[in-house]
Structure formats: structure tokens, C-alpha cells
Amino acid sequence: MPNFVVVMKNKTIVPQKVVSLSYELTLSNGNLADEASADEPLVFIHGIGQTLPAFDERINGLSVGDKFSFSLTSEEGYGETNPNFIVDIPKNIFEGPDVPKDILQVGASLPMQDQEGNPMDGTVMEIGDETVKMDFNHPLAGEALNFKGSVVAIRDASQEELDHGHVHGEGGVQH
Numbered sequence: 001m002p003n004f005v006v007v008m009k010n011k012t013i014v015p016q017k018v019v020s021l022s023y024e025l026t027l028s029n030g031n032l033a034d035e036a037s038a039d040e041p042l043v044f045i046h047g048i049g050q051t052l053p054a055f056d057e058r059i060n061g062l063s064v065g066d067k068f069s070f071s072l073t074s075e076e077g078y079g080e081t082n083p084n085f086i087v088d089i090p091k092n093i094f095e096g097p098d099v100p101k102d103i104l105q106v107g108a109s110l111p112m113q114d115q116e117g118n119p120m121d122g123t124v125m126e127i128g129d130e131t132v133k134m135d136f137n138h139p140l141a142g143e144a145l146n147f148k149g150s151v152v153a154i155r156d157a158s159q160e161e162l163d164h165g166h167v168h169g170e171g172g173v174q175h
Contacts, residue, residue: 011154013062015047018157018167021059023068023149033140041152043167050166052077055147062151072145078138088131104132109139 013019020041025034036042044050046059054076059068074080094104103110108124112134122134161168 011064013046013059013151013154016157016162017046018153018155018161019044019046019059019151020153021149022152023147026146026148027140028144028146033143033145036149038150038152045157045161045165045167048162048165058147059151064151064154067148067150069148071147074142074144077143077145078140079142081137081142085136086125086133087136088128088133091128091130091132094132110134112136 011017020043022036022038022041023034024032027033047056052072054072058070058072062068091104104124104127106124106127109121110124112120112122114120120136122136123139124132125135126133158168
């Protein structure tokens with residue numbers, strides 16, 4: 001009688017899998033912009049828009065234990081810096097009883113809303129007598145993104161996670 005061995009195929013990264021990654025993200029100048037360790041990995045549902053599309057493409061098909069190293073151009077990342085997203089805002093909107101007195105600091109990222117009430121973050125660039133110059137570009141706009149890391153875990157997403165659009169449990173949202 002022949003011997004039979006069960007061969008388990010490695011799970012690979014495909015859409016709707018929960019993926020855990022350790023990684024380092026560096027910029028063109030070599031500065032570390034973000035990182036996640038194997039002990040506290042980045043955990044997300046692959047292919048549903050939680051990461052950059054080009055990032056999804058580069059890790060698609062990888063298996064647990066695989067290492068990766070790739071760069072994304074600024075166009076593949078957060079786009080080029082758009083000068084139209086740098087605006088002067090009247091300084092008096094940062095005044096009032098509900099606004100912290102020390103909110104205006106050059107370099108501070110402030111939660112704001114556009115005219116339709118959509119949330120957006122802006123970075124304070126300059127504080128003038130009458131206006132505040134703010135940059136509403138993504139902080140990594142105009143930057144090439146260099147990723148280096150490894151695949152820590154892959155599992156099937158539950159129907160509830162897919163319905164909610166995020167990971168539940170360890171590394172995700174606790175309901």
C-alpha cells in the first residue's frame with residue numbers, strides 16, 4: 001500500500017483575506033515614515049480599499065513568511081503635491097470658547113471640514129495676523145514610498161468583517 005502525504009497549500013494573499021504584515025516605510029531621503037512589527041503588525045482586509053491599490057498589487061500572491069521590498073512612485077502613492085490644496089483660511093475660525101487657545105502651531109495637523117461637512121486634515125504652514133496658511137495635501141503627497149517587510153499571517157475574513165469593511169478581533173476593531 002502506497003504512503004500518502006497530505007500537502008497543505010500555503011495560503012496566499014488574495015482579495016478578501018485578512019493580512020498581517022510587518023514592514024518599514026521609508027521615504028526618498030531615507031527617513032522612516034511608518035513601521036509595524038511582527039508583534040504588532042499592520043492588519044487589514046486585502047483588496048477592499050484599505051491600502052493603496054499599487055501596494056495591494058505588489059503584495060498580491062505572497063504567502064506567510066514571504067519577504068517583500070518595493071517602491072511606489074508618488075503617483076502610485078498619495079499623488080503629487082497639489083498647490084490648490086494649500087489655502088489661506090481666516091484666522092478667526094480658530095477662535096471661540098470651544099477652540100483650544102494653543103491649537104495654532106506651525107506643523108500641527110488639525111481636523112477640519114470642507115463646505116459640505118466632509119472631514120479632512122490640514123497642516124498649519126504659516127500663521128499670519130489675519131490668515132492661517134494650511135496644506136490639505138496628504139502628508140506623504142509628492143513622496144516615493146519604499147516598503148520592506150514580511151507577511152506575518154493570512155486568514156479568511158469572516159462575513160461580518162467583510163460586511164463591516166474592517167478586521168475584528170486582534171489587530172482590528174473590538175465590538
